[in-house]
Amino acid sequence: MDQLIPVELGTVQETLLITLAGRARESVKPKPILVDPKAVEIMAALDNPSASLTRGSRRGPEPTVLRTAILDTWVREFLAAHPDGTVVEIGTGLNARFERVDNGRVHWLDLDLADTIALRRHFFTDTERRRMVAASALDDSWFDLVAALPGPYCFVAEGVLLYLPEAEVRAALTAVAARFPDATVLFDHYSADMMRHQHRMADKGAMDARWAWTGGEPESFAAQGLRVTDSRAITDPPPALRRSLPRGYRVLLPVLHRVLPKGFGLARFRTDSAPPA
Numbered sequence: 160m161d162q163l164i165p166v167e168l169g170t171v172q173e174t175l176l177i178t179l180a181g182r183a184r185e186s187v188k189p190k191p192i193l194v195d196p197k198a199v200e201i202m203a204a205l206d207n208p209s210a211s212l213t214r215g216s217r218r219g220p221e222p223t224v225l226r227t228a229i230l231d232t233w234v235r236e237f238l239a240a241h242p243d244g245t246v247v248e249i250g251t252g253l254n255a256r257f258e259r260v261d262n263g264r265v266h267w268l269d270l271d272l273a274d275t276i277a278l279r280r281h282f283f284t285d286t287e288r289r290r291m292v293a294a295s296a297l298d299d300s301w302f303d304l305v306a307a308l309p310g311p312y313c314f315v316a317e318g319v320l321l322y323l324p325e326a327e328v329r330a331a332l333t334a335v336a337a338r339f340p341d342a343t344v345l346f347d348h349y350s351a352d353m354m355r356h357q358h359r360m361a362d363k364g365a366m367d368a369r370w371a372w373t374g375g376e377p378e379s380f381a382a383q384g385l386r387v388t389d390s391r392a393i394t395d396p397p398p399a400l401r402r403s404l405p406r407g408y409r410v411l412l413p414v415l416h417r418v419l420p421k422g423f424g425l426a427r428f429r430t431d432s433a434p435p436a
């Protein structure tokens with residue numbers, strides 16, 4: 160790509176740079192948790208992306224990268240059970256999860272707000288099995304598009320829901336669960352301490368976007384029709400991921416898991432079954 164691509168995004172939308180930059184940095188480490196050539200390619204093609212959003216550590220495990228790796232693992236597990244199912248990446252940003260986990264059969268929707276999708280279209284192309292949709296996670300305008308694709312369904316929202324108002328997120332999840340019974344839903348949540356830390360970082364000017372809530376306790380989503388099927392701190396990855404991590408991480412993570420507060424978690428849910436007709 161000869162011409163650098165400008166980043167013209169809203170306040171929450173530009174947080175996609177944090178995760179993108181993390182995956183690009185991880186990919187060139189000698190012993191990475193994941194390799195994401197698309198993230199490296201995109202970072203090199205962006206025109207002067209915000210330094211405060213793209214800086215990070217070149218050593219040690221990065222929490223957002225571990226989060227991505229755990230969600231990749233759960234999506235791969237969904238695809239192992241349902242190779243022809245559909246994955247909906249809610250608030251996709253510039254994530255290349257499709258490229259990382261594609262089994263050659265999955266159908267996929269990448270959903271995000273219009274400005275993010277416009278930027279995304281510089282780097283990704285719609286295909287027969289995969290397309291981008293400009294829409295909000297908080298409305299149901301995209302439900303029919305999903306329903307037209309083969310089930311079962313897996314909805315993933317990585318680093319998205321906590322920026323949106325809790326009541327609206329819970330209403331949106333209720334609508335997803337009602338329309339898509341027996342679906343898999345994956346998202347992240349945090350402790351109150353982590354939220355205070357994020358607000359302090361925002362106050363110091365590290366970013367403009369502030370979390371609206373912690374993302375909620377996993378069990379609390381039973382009221383929305385979501386039952387927890389797995390729940391873990393990012394320092395406690397699922398066995399399939401743990402086995403594939405570089406040895407240093409396999410030693411370090413259990414230690415971190417014992418000593419660190421459990422402030423950064425991920426949950427896997429199943430939506431309730433449809434009531435008998």
Ligand SMILES: C[S@@+](CC[C@H](N)C(=O)[O-])C[C@H]1O[C@@H](n2cnc3c(N)ncnc32)[C@H](O)[C@@H]1O
Pocket residue numbers: 171172173174175176177178179249250251252253254270271272275294295296297316317318319322323
């Ligand atoms: C921290 S970024 C995470 C991006 C991506 N999930 C990742 O892990 O790289 C937050 C994302 O949420 C998206 N977003 C914010 N509000 C949204 C909404 N109402 N509906 C859908 N996506 C939204 C932003 O555009 C941005 O891509």
